[in-house]
Structures are given as structure tokens and as C-alpha cells.
Amino acid sequence: MSNNYFKIAVLPGDGIGPEIISESIKILDVIAEAFQYKFQFDYGLIGAEAIFKTGEPLPEETLKICKESDAVLFGAIGDPVFDNNPEAKVRPEQGLLKLRKELGLFANIRPLQTYPSLIEKSPLKREIIEGADIQIFRELVSGIYFGEKFTDPEGAYAYDVCKYNREDIIPIAHMAFKEAQKRKKKLTLIDKANVLDTSRLWRKICQEIAPEYPDVQLDYMFVDNAAMQLILNPKQFDVILTENMFGDIISDEASVIGGSIGLLPSASIGDKNALFEPIHGSYPQAKGKGIANPVASILSVAMMLDHLNLKQAAEKLRQSVEHAIENKYVTIDLNTKQYYSTSEVGSFIADHIRYSEKSYYNFENVKIGKSTIV
Ligand SMILES: NC(=O)c1ccc[n+]([C@@H]2O[C@H](COP(=O)([O-])OP(=O)(O)OC[C@H]3O[C@@H](n4cnc5c(N)ncnc54)[C@H](O)[C@@H]3O)[C@@H](O)[C@H]2O)c1
Ligand SMILES: CC(C)[C@H](C(=O)O)[C@@H](O)C(=O)O
Numbered sequence: 001m002s003n004n005y006f007k008i009a010v011l012p013g014d015g016i017g018p019e020i021i022s023e024s025i026k027i028l029d030v031i032a033e034a035f036q037y038k039f040q041f042d043y044g045l046i047g048a049e050a051i052f053k054t055g056e057p058l059p060e061e062t063l064k065i066c067k068e069s070d071a072v073l074f075g076a077i078g079d080p081v082f083d084n085n086p087e088a089k090v091r092p093e094q095g096l097l098k099l100r101k102e103l104g105l106f107a108n109i110r111p112l113q114t115y116p117s118l119i120e121k122s123p124l125k126r127e128i129i130e131g132a133d134i135q136i137f138r139e140l141v142s143g144i145y146f147g148e149k150f151t152d153p154e155g156a157y158a159y160d161v162c163k164y165n166r167e168d169i170i171p172i173a174h175m176a177f178k179e180a181q182k183r184k185k186k187l188t189l190i191d192k193a194n195v196l197d198t199s200r201l202w203r204k205i206c207q208e209i210a211p212e213y214p215d216v217q218l219d220y221m222f223v224d225n226a227a228m229q230l231i232l233n234p235k236q237f238d239v240i241l242t243e244n245m246f247g248d249i250i251s252d253e254a255s256v257i258g259g260s261i262g263l264l265p266s267a268s269i270g271d272k273n274a275l276f277e278p279i280h281g282s283y284p285q286a287k288g289k290g291i292a293n294p295v296a297s298i299l300s301v302a303m304m305l306d307h308l309n310l311k312q313a314a315e316k317l318r319q320s321v322e323h324a325i326e327n328k329y330v331t332i333d334l335n336t337k338q339y340y341s342t343s344e345v346g347s348f349i350a351d352h353i354r355y356s357e358k359s360y361y362n363f364e365n366v367k368i369g370k371s372t373i374v
């Protein structure tokens, strides 16, 4: 791999997945041009679309493309056909879970921030959310999602086992401590240690590791209280560390602070591979309507650029997203009176990158619509 050529596996998936991924590809095309990189896009089937076409939620070919990539760009999966049928044995979500496991993506990082012009869009009060800035570290390949499961054929009972090994916890705990060191030096482990053995193992291991990070304050919070504290006083959090299912739930909740789940990106990191996806799902009600917010996917691209060490491009992309948001160039989830389509928002961000990247286009002020690029 030369340092300006990258193989990107692209898995659009279901529902709004293809629409938001198109915008991310639009952005990557502009970044390639502006910064002189080359991205090779290898598309793969996953989720319901893959089941309909191949019978498998994660075809071998898709897994191969992902394993050979420098990064995976993932849209969303899930379809009401399966959501509404509890008897379905083959399900779209199995594709994503298998992919995470096969690629060893143990750490799912979900950053949350607020934007000044969107403060009023959150149902929470300004003084509560203004300045909130949280990084959630969610363990992604163990716990109840991956434990033994069983459904009695008669339908009398079913179970899902939640199991954690030390080795599942140690690497992500170190990552979270290191991230806290770079930030406000506060790490909150969210668990249910008053009830669950697995949670007590998480606490024990975090206590063992903590002395290696003497500058980081390690706090604990039970998940039920955390669900309340997140919307009562989100600014008390800096870095959050938690297990798989708690992380899934509290990150959707945390998205309310930012104004829309359509803004929240994520990075799923393993030792060899990495995948970038919004935290939201396939939002099937919006499929094909051009109303989905593409920003979560576009910011996932920014996380991907960081991961590929293309820091300048990542920074430019984030600035361009902020520029769109500050200029109220947003989808309907963020402004029901004046809004733009999925592709208009993507194009606005792409144009801002294109025309403001002075190293490539040597001019200072270009007008796009009502906004001046500076
Ligand atoms: N990573 C994934 O692919 C992923 C994540 C979550 C859910 N799912 C799947 O998605 C399907 C739908 O699940 P759900 O309805 O619980 O969750 P969802 O995230 O798809 O949608 C929940 C709500 O969030 C809002 N929303 C989501 N994405 C948005 C966007 N880009 N722009 C604006 N608003 C947005 C909408 O109001 C929507 O009704 C299910 O099949 C589920 O399994 C997949
Ligand atoms: C679709 C589902 C398997 C997935 C999860 O629970 O991890 C989703 O909710 C997410 O947050 O990425």
C-alpha cells in the first residue's frame, strides 16, 4: 500500500444505507481530487439485500473484500420483513454481527458533540447540553450479543448468555484510558455491577489497569442511573467505557443531546481491520425519499480518514460539515421549516471541500448558494 492509495470496501446495505453511502462516496471523490489520493471502492452485499440475492446475510465474497481492504465503509442493514417475523432464522443483523466478529472489531468508538446552531433542535435545555462532548467506547464482539443462545422449539423459553473473558475487556479498557488521557482525563465505566458478574469482572479489570494511567480519574456508574444522568447532566461525562449491549442503548439515547441520531458516526477498530458506520439503522420508513441525514455517514468517513492517517483531509471534512450545519444546510430531522434533501446536503459539503481546499483550488472566496466559503 503506497501512502496515497487506499482500498475501501463499501457495503451500502438496506433501507437508507445506499442513499447515505452515495453521499459519502461523493465526498471521498472530492477528497481524492483535492488531496491527490486514490480510493479504490470495492462494493459488497450485506444484510437483507444480500439475503434476497444470495440467501446469506454476509456472503463470503463480501467478507473477502472487507478483509483485503484498508477500511470498510458501512451504510446500514435491517428490513421490516425480518423485524416483524420472530420466526426468521436468517436475519440481516447476523451479517453485521458476523462481520464485526470475523474482522475482530472489538472497539466501537461513538463520539458525541453539540453544534451551536443545533442547540435548540434538541428537546433538552440549552444549559444542559451546550458544550457536551463525549466519547463512548463500546465493546463490540462479546457479551450477550455473542454468547450461547437457544430457543426451545416449543417456544416455551429462550436464552442469551452474556459472557466476558478478561481478554475481551483489557484491550478496549486500555484504549479508553488512553483516550481519556488525551481529553479531560475522566473515564466512566458504565455497568450493572450491583447485579451482574460480568459487570464485576469489568470493574475488577479496570481497577487493575487504572494505576497505569494515574492522571485519569476512573469513575463507575450503574447503567440505569447512567441512562438518566446522560440527559440530566451530559457534561459530567468525558470518556465512557461500557459493554456491548449497554453501549448500543446509551449511544442512541446520547444522540438526543446532539439533536439527531442522523449526526452520530462511529469507528469500529480491530487489530487488523477497521469499519466506519453511522450509529443509526436502516430507517426503512425513509428509504428512497431523500430525507435521511447523510452527516452520520459523512462524519464516519472523517473517522476513516483519521484512521488512514489522512488527518488534513479529515479536518477539512469536519470543517465542511460544520459549515453546512452552521449555515442551516440540513435535512428535515434538524429543521422542519427549511430543509434540504440527502443529496443536496452531501453536495453542499462536497462543494465546500472542493472550493475551499486552497492547496488545490487557489482562490479565496467562492459563493455556493447563499453561503460564502472562507
Ligand atoms: N448498524 C446498523 O445497520 C443498524 C443500527 C440500528 C438498527 N438497525 C436496523 O435498522 C432497522 C430499523 O431500526 P430502528 O427503527 O430501530 O432504528 P433506526 O436507527 O433505523 O431509526 C430510528 C429512528 O431514528 C431516526 N433516524 C435514523 N437514521 C436517521 C437519519 N440518517 N436521518 C434522520 N433520522 C434518522 C428516525 O427518526 C428513525 O425513525 C432495523 O431492522 C434494525 O435492526 C441497523
Ligand atoms: C443492527 C444491530 C445489530 C446493531 C447493534 O445492536 O450493534 C445496531 O443497533 C448498532 O448500534 O450498530
Ligand SMILES: [Mg+2]
Pocket (backbone or CB within 6 Å): 248, 249, 252, 279
Ligand atoms: Mg444500535
